[in-house]
Amino acid sequence: MSSSPLTESPVGRPARWRSPAGWPLRTRIVATMIILLTVLGVAVGGTGEIFLRKQLYDQIDTKLQDAQRRAHFALSDQQQGQNTPPHGPGGGYLPGGGPPNGVQDKTVMVQLSPTDKTIVYGGILSDSGTDGTQGIQALPADAQTAVTTIALDNHPRDVDLGSLGEYRLVANTDQDGMVIVTGLPLSDLHTTLLRVALVTGGAVLIALVIAGWAGALIVRFTLRPLRRVASTASRVSELRLDRGEVELAQRVPEADTDPRTEVGAVGAALNRMLDHVGSALEARHASEMQVRQFVADASHELRTPLAAIRGYAELSRRSRAPISDEIAHVLYRVESEAKRMTVLVEDLLLLARLDAGRPLAHDPVDLTMLAVDAVSDAHAAGPRHYWQLDLPEEPVTVIGDGARLHQVLANLLANARTHTPDGTSVTVSVRANDDSAVVHVIDSGPGIPAELQPHIFERFARGDSSRSRAAGSTGLGLSIVHAVVTAHRGNVSVQSVPGQTVFTVVLPLVPPGLVPTAGPQLAQRAG
Numbered sequence: 001m002s003s004s005p006l007t008e009s010p011v012g013r014p015a016r017w018r019s020p021a022g023w024p025l026r027t028r029i030v031a032t033m034i035i036l037l038t039v040l041g042v043a044v045g046g047t048g049e050i051f052l053r054k055q056l057y058d059q060i061d062t063k064l065q066d067a068q069r070r071a072h073f074a075l076s077d078q079q080q081g082q083n084t085p086p087h088g089p090g091g092g093y094l095p096g097g098g099p100p101n102g103v104q105d106k107t108v109m110v111q112l113s114p115t116d117k118t119i120v121y122g123g124i125l126s127d128s129g130t131d132g133t134q135g136i137q138a139l140p141a142d143a144q145t146a147v148t149t150i151a152l153d154n155h156p157r158d159v160d161l162g163s164l165g166e167y168r169l170v171a172n173t174d175q176d177g178m179v180i181v182t183g184l185p186l187s188d189l190h191t192t193l194l195r196v197a198l199v200t201g202g203a204v205l206i207a208l209v210i211a212g213w214a215g216a217l218i219v220r221f222t223l224r225p226l227r228r229v230a231s232t233a234s235r236v237s238e239l240r241l242d243r244g245e246v247e248l249a250q251r252v253p254e255a256d257t258d259p260r261t262e263v264g265a266v267g268a269a270l271n272r273m274l275d276h277v278g279s280a281l282e283a284r285h286a287s288e289m290q291v292r293q294f295v296a297d298a299s300h301e302l303r304t305p306l307a308a309i310r311g312y313a314e315l316s317r318r319s320r321a322p323i324s325d326e327i328a329h330v331l332y333r334v335e336s337e338a339k340r341m342t343v344l345v346e347d348l349l350l351l352a353r354l355d356a357g358r359p360l361a362h363d364p365v366d367l368t369m370l371a372v373d374a375v376s377d378a379h380a381a382g383p384r385h386y387w388q389l390d391l392p393e394e395p396v397t398v399i400g401d402g403a404r405l406h407q408v409l410a411n412l413l414a415n416a417r418t419h420t421p422d423g424t425s426v427t428v429s430v431r432a433n434d435d436s437a438v439v440h441v442i443d444s445g446p447g448i449p450a451e452l453q454p455h456i457f458e459r460f461a462r463g464d465s466s467r468s469r470a471a472g473s474t475g476l477g478l479s480i481v482h483a484v485v486t487a488h489r490g491n492v493s494v495q496s497v498p499g500q501t502v503f504t505v506v507l508p509l510v511p512p513g514l515v516p517t518a519g520p521q522l523a524q525r526a527g
Contacts, residue, residue: 025226026219033215034208041204049197056189060168061156063104068170068182070101071109075121075180108167108183110139110147117148117179124164140164147181158186166190225256225263229270236274241281248278310338344476360401360487367396367405367437367507371428374409381414384422390429396437398507404484405507411477412441412503420445432509436490439505448496456494457482481505 023031103109103125110122123136124143139147142162147169150159154172161167161183169183229252236250252271258264313335316323323331368391379387398405409428416426420443429440448456459479481503485492490507 026216026223029219030212030215034212037208037211038204041207045197045200045204048200049193052196053189053193056192057168060184060186060189064156064168064170064182064184067103067107067109067184068172068180070103071122071180071182072174074109075111075174075178104184106164106185108139108143108147108161108164108169108181110181112148112179112181114173114177114179119144119148120178147183150181152179159183223263225261225267228253228256229263229267232267233270241277248274248281250274307342310335310342313338360404362399363402364397365400365402365405367398367430367439368392369395370402370406370409371430371439374406374413375428377410378413378417378426382417385417385420386423386425387413388425388427390427390440392431394432396430396432398437398488398509400488400507401484405488408481408484408505409439409441411481412505415477415503416441416443416445416501435509437507437509439507441503441505443501444499445501447498447501448494453494453496457492 105125107125108123109125111120112118113120119139123138125135126137139161140163143164146159146161150157150169150171152171152173154170156168156170159167159169164185166186167183168186169181171179171181173179232250232252236248239248239250241248251274252267256264257268257271259268313331316331371389371391375387375389378385413426413428416424420426424443424445426441426443429442431438431440457478459476482492485505485507488507490505492503492505494504495502
């Protein structure tokens with residue numbers, strides 16, 4: 001059959017990884033498992049991080065309450081004795097001298113004036129002090145602003161102290177109305193939370209990698225029965241089921257047909273389908289063989305009576321006894337129809353023999369000489385057509401049956417003569433490629449209707465009234481062309497538009513050679 005660029009061009013499809021719908025089943029299963037494990041890991045890790053954060057804040061709030069009690073004791077009036085001027089801006093001085101015992105390093109404890117909220121005493125505790133204020137240093141300017149603006153609600157809160165970092169601060173007033181602010185650094189807490197988050201994330205990531213690798217192996221192992229089922233289906237799809245005797249022996253292994261499993265149910269269903277298809281193919285082949293045998297037997301048996309009818313008709317016309325013109329005309333018509341039926345019977349017998357696989361001759365055949373002889377015969381049969389030859393300088397030789405190949409060219413030229421009006425130009429072109437010989441039969445007739453072209457090589461296919469017919473046709477000529485060319489391991493195709501019809505025959509130069517499609521050859525010829 002003919003090929004077209006539209007059917008030969010690959011269908012555009014989206015990229016495989018652009019949509020999960022194009023992923024293999026095992027990839028989708030592993031991806032789904034990884035997504036679920038990722039969500040689970042994030043949920044577990046997030047829950048643990050939240051719980052740890054609450055626990056650490058509870059601990060630091062407990063320490064903050066203890067530091068607050070110690071700050072009240074260190075900054076109370078009982079410890080101050082007399083009003084001592086502050087050491088300087090931002091504090092840096094405790095009335096009792098050094099910091100109280102049991103307070104961790106970098107603790108902030110300051111006393112604010114109730115009137116203008118300036119720092120009177122205190123600062124940030126450090127490992128060592130100077131100028132007689134051991135262990136206490138004044139707050140930086142950016143920290144002073146944050147400390148003096150804290151709300152006096154006795155509720156701990158996180159406050160950014162600028163260069164000191166983030167602190168947990170609490171502010172309240174003592175019995176004398178003095179504002180005391182106490183704070184502990186949150187750097188260790190944040191470091192701990194970050195480390196735990198990194199460790200948890202790393203553990204989840206490693207777990208996901210291991211789970212993905214193990215899941216891929218498990219899924220691959222689990223889906224092996226499905227791959228075996230698919231392999232069986234692929235082998236069946238590669239069989240030629242359209243003609244001839246088909247031995248459909250492919251089946252899914254019994255181990256993969258357990259109906260209690262999903263894959264087993266598919267395998268069992270495929271085996272049942274193959275059984276039904278095998279039975280149908282056997283019935284089809286038996287019926288086909290019966291029809292072929294009937295056609296062959298009928299054609300063979302009809303040859304003798306047809307020859308007798310033709311002989312008697314011719315003998316009656318040649319009799320010396322006078323006969324009327326009407327009887328002579330009747331005898332002529334009987335002889336003519338007997339000849340036509342003889343041709344039909346011979347064609348049917350030839351098709352039956354080709355269908356039965358009768359071997360053809362394998363001799364060197366010069367296609368150029370066949371073309372010359374076929375065109376010469378066609379010119380004698382249709383002198384009102386313009387017959388042309390386009391032959392190479394060197395002979396083109398193939399291996400095959402010369403008589404059958406001559407019949408191929410004769411049928412193609414007879415088809416052009418029969419279905420085109422007088423004055424049509426018909427050209428026969430012969431070319432040789434690397435591994436094949438190509439014959440084109442081109443006519444300038446009205447063309448073949450598009451709806452008829454897919455069926456042009458079927459038996460008893462007839463054209464409609466748009467193709468003029470000066471003589472009758474059995475509808476078997478092109479089917480014989482297709483059968484003979486196929487028997488020679490070649491192919492034949494047609495492309496037709498109004499004003500040009502091209503039949504292309506491709507034959508291997510050396511059997512069994514690889515035969516290219518006729519489409520590229522036709523495109524090259526048209527170009």
